[in-house]
Amino acid sequence: MELSRSTLASLDSSENQLREKATAILSAASIVVPVAAVALSGAPTSAAIPFGVAASAYFWCARSCGAALFPKDRRMGLLGGNLPKMTVESNAELRQMQASAIGYLDDFCRQNEAILETAAAKVREAIIALGVEILALVAALVSMLLH
Secondary structure, three states: OHHHHHHHHHHHHHHHHHHHHHHHHHHHHOOHHHHHHHHHOOOOHHHHHHHHHHHHHHHHHHHHHHHHHOOOOOOOOOOOOHHHHHHHHHOOOHHHHHHHHHHHHHHHHHHHHHHHHHHHHHHHHHHHHHHHHHHHHHHHHHHHHHO
C-alpha cells in the first residue's frame, strides 16, 4: 500500500510539473496577439498569411495547453479510514481487505498514469504549436521588413 501511495504522490508531482510547463508555454504563445495587432495595421498583404498561420498556431497551442491543464477523470485513491470500518462491517479478513485496497490503488495509479501521458502529449503538442507560431511570426516580420 505504501508503494501505491508513493506512486500516487509521484503522479501528483508529475501533474504539477506538466501544469507549470503548460502555463509557461501558453504565456510564451500569447505574444502572437499583440504582435499581430500592431503589425497588421500597416502590414503588406504578403504578411497576412504568416500572421494567419501564427494565429492558428496560437489557438492550437492554447487548446493543447488547456487540455494539459485540466486533465479529466483523475482519481485520488481510497480513504484509509474506510478500510478497517469496511472490514468489520463485512466480516472480512483484514488481509482480504488490504488486498482489495491495494488492487484499487493500483487501478487508480494506472488510470492516472494514462491521463498524465495524455497531458504530456498535449504539452508536447503545445510546444510544436509554439514553434510553428514563432516561425510564422518571423516569416511575417521578414515579409514586412522586405516591403
